[in-house]
Amino acid sequence: MKPFYLGLSLLLSTIVSIASVHAQQNAVTDDGRRVILYMDGTWEYALSYERPGRPTEVNGKNVSLRLNDELMIWIEDGKMVDFSVLHDDLRLYDKMDGRLKRIGDFEIEYDFHTERIKRIGPYAIDYDFHTDKINKIGDYPIKYDFHTDKISQIGNTYFEYSFFNEKLTEVKGHTPGVEINFY
Structure with missing residues (x-):
């Protein structure tokens, strides 16, 4: 039973990490400009x-x-x-x-x-x-x-x-x- 749950948790964590790599957030700089923040640390202006x-x-x-x-x-x-x-x-x-x-x-x-x-x-x-x-x-x-x-x-x-x-x-x-x- 333990190997099954270990494999399932490994599979789920892999799926979640893959999905989060492509996630992005919108933010606003101090001077009021909208930017797009990416999970890899990069960003770009709207x-x-x-x-x-x-x-x-x-x-x-x-x-x-x-x-x-x-x-x-x-x-x-x-x-x-x-x-x-x-x-x-x-x-x-x-x-x-x-x-x-x-x-x-x-x-x-x-x-x-x-x-x-x-x-x-x-x-x-x-x-x-x-x-x-x-x-x-x-x-x-x-x-x-x-x-x-x-x-x-x-x-x-x-x-x-x-x-x-x-x-x-x-x-x-x-x-x-x-x-x-x-x-």
Whole structure:
């Protein structure tokens, strides 16, 4: 009986170790950039567009916005999933699980009926009535491509996708004070 259990435990530990080699984690650096951490000790930045550049293949639906080095907002499929306030080299998080009234110097205001966040400090957040997607954060409009439902505009930065394969084909414009990171 003992050799059977020894062999079974050896087999299970081998399977678990093989699966964990391919595991990865997402993390955020001190300056607010998203990175991917791999189990072998390597890492890489998530895709970032602060200025127009050569397009690469991106999801187009998940993005983090760093606004004027004071606020980070993560949007997935048009909906805010998390945010953090950057304050004196600290990152203060809400984790979207509470009804905080203030983080650092930023007051947080919620919509009474929908319980969505409608203001974080000076940044008002507007939502589309029918889809609940974010249409605007502060002075920065957010628009979505009609065919692919991917983000097509953030502020003065425009993202164009191929009609045939939905890949990002061009990035135009620049929005001062806004860093855009696709992940």
